[in-house]
Amino acid sequence: MRIALAVGWWRIARAKIAHTKFVRNLICRPLLSVDSPDIWKINPGSSSHFSSHPSSNFSASNEKIGVVLDGKLIANDLKSRIAGEVNEMKKAIGKTPGLGIVLVGERRDSHTFIRTKVKACNEVGIVSVVAELPNNSKEGDICDAVSRFNDNPSVHGIIVQLPLPKHLDEEKIMNVVSVEKDVDGFHPLNMGNLAIAGREPLFIPCAPKACLELLLRYGMDLRGKKAAVVGRSKIVGLPTSLLLQRHQATVSLVHAFTGNPEKVTCQADIVVSDVGTPNTIRGHWLKPGAVDPKRSSGYRLVGDVCYDEAIKKVAAITPVPGGVGPVTIAMLLSNTLDSAKRCYDFT
Numbered sequence: 001m002r003i004a005l006a007v008g009w010w011r012i013a014r015a016k017i018a019h020t021k022f023v024r025n026l027i028c029r030p031l032l033s034v035d036s037p038d039i040w041k042i043n044p045g046s047s048s049h050f051s052s053h054p055s056s057n058f059s060a061s062n063e064k065i066g067v068v069l070d071g072k073l074i075a076n077d078l079k080s081r082i083a084g085e086v087n088e089m090k091k092a093i094g095k096t097p098g099l100g101i102v103l104v105g106e107r108r109d110s111h112t113f114i115r116t117k118v119k120a121c122n123e124v125g126i127v128s129v130v131a132e133l134p135n136n137s138k139e140g141d142i143c144d145a146v147s148r149f150n151d152n153p154s155v156h157g158i159i160v161q162l163p164l165p166k167h168l169d170e171e172k173i174m175n176v177v178s179v180e181k182d183v184d185g186f187h188p189l190n191m192g193n194l195a196i197a198g199r200e201p202l203f204i205p206c207a208p209k210a211c212l213e214l215l216l217r218y219g220m221d222l223r224g225k226k227a228a229v230v231g232r233s234k235i236v237g238l239p240t241s242l243l244l245q246r247h248q249a250t251v252s253l254v255h256a257f258t259g260n261p262e263k264v265t266c267q268a269d270i271v272v273s274d275v276g277t278p279n280t281i282r283g284h285w286l287k288p289g290a291v292d293p294k295r296s297s298g299y300r301l302v303g304d305v306c307y308d309e310a311i312k313k314v315a316a317i318t319p320v321p322g323g324v325g326p327v328t329i330a331m332l333l334s335n336t337l338d339s340a341k342r343c344y345d346f347t
């Protein structure tokens, strides 16, 4: 059975008639773009890292292989720019950006991620404070820890490391994070504003921002491109699909209930995957010449894209480790710096 719901038919019809003006009104402004100076301040907007054309890359057996998008290189570039700005802020107004981290329980992967984030803060001169709570903490204890960061004027960004132990209501805790300090971009107001055309969230989630950074640096014009996002988590899939839409891509969101997901990914120019199961995305799931800024699958150092198969098909791919992960961390630093700047009205 096929059903077509023509909810927006009249808009499309009118758009066709009064093409130029109306279409422009319908399309929402991108949040990240090489020529949008406010978000691009710490970004050179250069695609020089990946200037070699894919067709010039051949493996030992003379097969064409894709360009590997080097996330470490980009992260280092972003971090050195952030460090410069942090330093300028200290010199000019004597203030240092601060990040408050709430870490609950003993999950090894969460502890590793937090160590990486703390180290990255140290590298750029951002002060980080970790509030560690035991696994059996009550919801009230976590909310109190978040509230203390909300009230602390030297903390400009707050993250609650996910996942939380099962007995806790994640959404309720996310709601407590002040929207002005929500550097993860998971607060309903920030996520909601990301979804609505013409509205500006205060923060965009870090992993989606990292994917966009990689794509834009690769020199990809997203307008009208077909993008398939695999996975609909609040950390990656959902906000990435929203951000790609704001960049005028045509987005399909593939998830556990999608029949024949490979049919959708096969047609996509861009595939972003965050499913957490290694090697889910096989070579035959990809259109030859597509770009694939994939995310790592949690703590396993294996991508959820089958790298060996994919690299022979795509124009560009991100590795795990060393792809989207390090850029995601750089984006957390960037969001924290932005928050501190906003707090002190420092440009």
Ligand SMILES: Nc1nc(=O)c2c([nH]1)NC[C@@H]1CN(c3ccc(C(=O)N[C@@H](CCC(=O)O)C(=O)O)cc3)C=[N+]21
Pocket: 112, 113, 116, 159, 160, 161, 162, 163, 184, 206, 207, 235, 296, 298, 299, 320, 321, 322, 323, 324, 325, 326, 328, 329
């Ligand atoms: N509130 C919250 N915010 C998050 O942003 C968040 C979270 N919870 N929970 C878990 C996921 C996962 N995530 C990663 C970030 C960086 C790497 C990363 O840098 N990975 C390295 C490898 C890391 C290693 O060596 O273990 C890489 O891909 O090269 C990975 C995963 C952020 N997350």
